[in-house]
Amino acid sequence: MASILIEGRTIENTIHGTQLLFSYGFYGFLAALIFIYILKLISPTIYFESNRRYAIIFISTLGFSLISAASASFINHYFSEETEKSNEYLITRKSVSGKRNNNHLLFLEIEKNSEERIEISENLYDQVNVGEKAILSTKKGFLGYLVVIHVKSKD
Structure with missing residues (x-):
């Protein structure tokens, strides 16, 4: 959450920033699905309790999506070309x-x-x-x- 708060203004002042947010957020969502699957393979008992299962799935998908979008925004502006x-x-x-x-x-x-x-x-x-x-x-x-x-x- 903090990452998107820090990069929010940068995404706001990026041309087609909404597109950046959603496309890289989707990549983060896909990474979260892979993470959840690997976590289930490593420790299947973690999903036995429904409250814990829902929390892991929700936090992972939201967290990975936001971090991915914020990271993409940071990389885009921090490593931008010198010429204006x-x-x-x-x-x-x-x-x-x-x-x-x-x-x-x-x-x-x-x-x-x-x-x-x-x-x-x-x-x-x-x-x-x-x-x-x-x-x-x-x-x-x-x-x-x-x-x-x-x-x-x-x-």
Whole structure:
């Protein structure tokens, strides 16, 4: 759980980050199934009690999925290319989410009919308007997903 909390903002500011989350989360789920099967081969008695069986299956699948997705996100941004590219994108929406820390979000049209949500600072949120363009500086990540480094208004 902690791993996804640490990498959550990085996944949020990755172009197609949801795709990264679900695809690598699925790989973690498959690894959990293999782990559960091996655990059953090594110690079949561990599954005799139903509460323990359900806890092992639930915690393993959830844990492996989250750790896999967070690890993929970390590898993608930590080992990204050095060169930054800047592109302009249309701001389709903006909103504030969260009750405690008020995350400021921009929704940008990355591709035709494809919208991405990017977390930004409150100052930048106040500077930009829907219908304007924002400049995103990105780096190509190790796994091929673009990592957002900076967001600026077009002014």
